[in-house]
Amino acid sequence: MENNKIDSNLFVEKFAEQFEDTSADTFKLDTIFRDIEEWDSMIALSIIAMVDETFNAKLTGEAIKNSKTIEDLIDKIETN
Amino acid sequence: MNRLPAEFEIFNYGIFVRLVQKSDAAFIVNLRQHNKKSIHLSKISNDVEMQEKWLESYKIRELNGEEYYLIFEDDTHKPFGLIRLYDFVENTFTSGSWIMKDGIPEMDSFKADLIAAEIGFDVLKFEKCVIDVRKENKKVVAYHKKFFTVFKEDEQNFYLSMNREQFEKKQSFLKKII
Numbered sequence: 001m002e003n004n005k006i007d008s009n010l011f012v013e014k015f016a017e018q019f020e021d022t023s024a025d026t027f028k029l030d031t032i033f034r035d036i037e038e039w040d041s042m043i044a045l046s047i048i049a050m051v052d053e054t055f056n057a058k059l060t061g062e063a064i065k066n067s068k069t070i071e072d073l074i075d076k077i078e079t080n
Numbered sequence: 081m082n083r084l085p086a087e088f089e090i091f092n093y094g095i096f097v098r099l100v101q102k103s104d105a106a107f108i109v110n111l112r113q114h115n116k117k118s119i120h121l122s123k124i125s126n127d128v129e130m131q132e133k134w135l136e137s138y139k140i141r142e143l144n145g146e147e148y149y150l151i152f153e154d155d156t157h158k159p160f161g162l163i164r165l166y167d168f169v170e171n172t173f174t175s176g177s178w179i180m181k182d183g184i185p186e187m188d189s190f191k192a193d194l195i196a197a198e199i200g201f202d203v204l205k206f207e208k209c210v211i212d213v214r215k216e217n218k219k220v221v222a223y224h225k226k227f228f229t230v231f232k233e234d235e236q237n238f239y240l241s242m243n244r245e246q247f248e249k250k251q252s253f254l255k256k257i258i
Contacts, residue, residue, distance in 0.1 A: 020218070041187070041188075041189040041190065042189075042220060042222075043219065048257050059257075060256075060257050061186055061187030061190070062187075064187075065185050065187065
């Protein structure tokens with residue numbers, strides 16, 4: 001999708017919803033998601049599904065691999 | 081069903097897979113002891129010698145085409161995960177003991193899972209895969225329910241099956257994202 005502008009607040013909210021044991025307050029645009037104890041490959045997959053379902057956009061495993069923060073993910077989606 | 085040769089090794093999706101060897105015992109014990117997800121797997125001995133003995137008996141089952149224990153390695157041949165294919169009954173196989181090192185690239189777990197399914201369906205020529213997953217392992221349950229059908233459950237586990245059509249959907253989905 002070209003020039004897919006993502007609502008960053010909604011993205012952070014939906015990103016946080018993929019975690020069961022981590023407080024939503026933890027998540028900000030500059031959060032380094034791999035530093036979160038609960039982060040794992042299953043959550044990565046659920047983020048990919050969430051991006052597809054909520055934003056009708058594509059996020060690949062490679063894009064996640066090359067991202068550090070939640071904002072990086074948004075950038076990758078917007079420039080995909 | 082077909083059989084895998086003892087020297088079986090493939091490279092796909094950027095990772096290697098081969099059959100485990102007795103010399104992998106220390107890696108297996110270390111992975112099962114220190115991985116935070118191993119609480120959802122059956123307990124194994126923390127003794128490397130015991131693991132070597134288990135692998136010796138496994139190698140006989142492997143030779144008989146009864147079971148295959150797959151070890152996944154990155155592109156530098158550093159091992160990072162395990163999946164076991166077993167309970168070969170008629171046209172059905174079980175995939176289990178899926179465990180990966182913590183901190184590996186996120187998609188490597190799914191690459192390994194996909195390769196194991198491809199070996200089951202496309203190389204060994206089975207027609208159905210069954211798995212059992214601990215109910216408390218909620219994220220893994222959610223993942224498998226995308227592709228498998230629950231055919232039984234008890235207090236502790238879901239029992240799920242995947243036919244070739246479901247496998248091909250899974251393959252198509254994962255190939256797009258890994």
